[in-house]
Amino acid sequence: MGNISYCITNNISPEEYMVLREAVGWGLFPLEQAESGLKNSYIWCIREGDCVSGRPIGLGRLVWDRGYVMYIADVIVIPEYQGNGLGRVLMENIVGFIREQLKPGYRFMVTLASAKGKEDFYKKFGFVERPNDAFGPGMHQWFENKD
Ligand SMILES: CC(C)(COP(=O)(O)OP(=O)(O)OC[C@H]1O[C@@H](n2cnc3c(N)ncnc32)[C@H](O)[C@@H]1OP(=O)(O)O)[C@@H](O)C(=O)NCCC(=O)NCCS
Numbered sequence: 001m002g003n004i005s006y007c008i009t010n011n012i013s014p015e016e017y018m019v020l021r022e023a024v025g026w027g028l029f030p031l032e033q034a035e036s037g038l039k040n041s042y043i044w045c046i047r048e049g050d051c052v053s054g055r056p057i058g059l060g061r062l063v064w065d066r067g068y069v070m071y072i073a074d075v076i077v078i079p080e081y082q083g084n085g086l087g088r089v090l091m092e093n094i095v096g097f098i099r100e101q102l103k104p105g106y107r108f109m110v111t112l113a114s115a116k117g118k119e120d121f122y123k124k125f126g127f128v129e130r131p132n133d134a135f136g137p138g139m140h141q142w143f144e145n146k147d
Contacts, residue, residue, distance in 0.1 A: 004084055006058075007051035008093065010043040016056045023078040037061075041073070044093045046086055057081045060090035062097065070098060072112040091125045113140060 012020075014034035021028060042062040047054030058077040064070045072094060077086045098108060114122050119129055131137045 004081065004086070005049055006046050006086070006089075007049065007054060008089070009045050009047060009051040011051070012038065012043060012045040012056055012059065014038060016045075017059070017074075020056055020059050020076045020078060021074070024076050026076075042094075042097065044090055046077075046090065048081075058086045058090055060094050062094055064101075068106075068108050070108050070110040072110060075112075087121060088124070091122075095125055111138065113138060 014031045017034050017038060018028055018031070038061075040063070042064065044058075044060045045056050046058035048057045058081065060075045061073045062070060063073060075087065075090055077084075077090070098110060102108070110127075112122065112127065114127075114129075123129075
């Protein structure tokens, strides 16, 4: 990786999280919803420089039901830092953590919804596209209260 100095922490505020989402053009929602989501997931936040005062430049989250279901969400590197290996750092940390949770006989199904054009990024870490011979397409639906 280039000469970017960074630190990885699980600490990110809802406001900082929204700034990262905004930086990659993703939709926003109430801070209360962001706060709850952050509280209930494993977080890898890359801060530029040091972990205390450095500004967030990357993020990855893992939601785990503590059973076999895991979901990777919000893998973000802000545009001016993309292409420097930080996305790889995030994914390697997340995948490393997942492997560490594998007790004897355990198995996890880890899913994610790739943004358009990012499929090959995730393939580098062992993820396969759906549909395929064994599985139908992944599906999703947004529910929204516009009030
Ligand atoms: C996807 C994203 C996280 C990648 O982060 P990044 O820091 O630019 O990625 P890296 O520099 O660590 O690249 C890691 C590897 O993936 C490859 N790669 C990165 N983006 C890719 C893409 N869109 N398609 C194919 N390969 C890609 C790199 O070439 C690199 O390969 P290598 O390590 O074998 O040399 C970043 O582009 C991003 O935040 N995009 C906007 C938000 C988004 O769409 N996130 C995905 C949500 S599902």
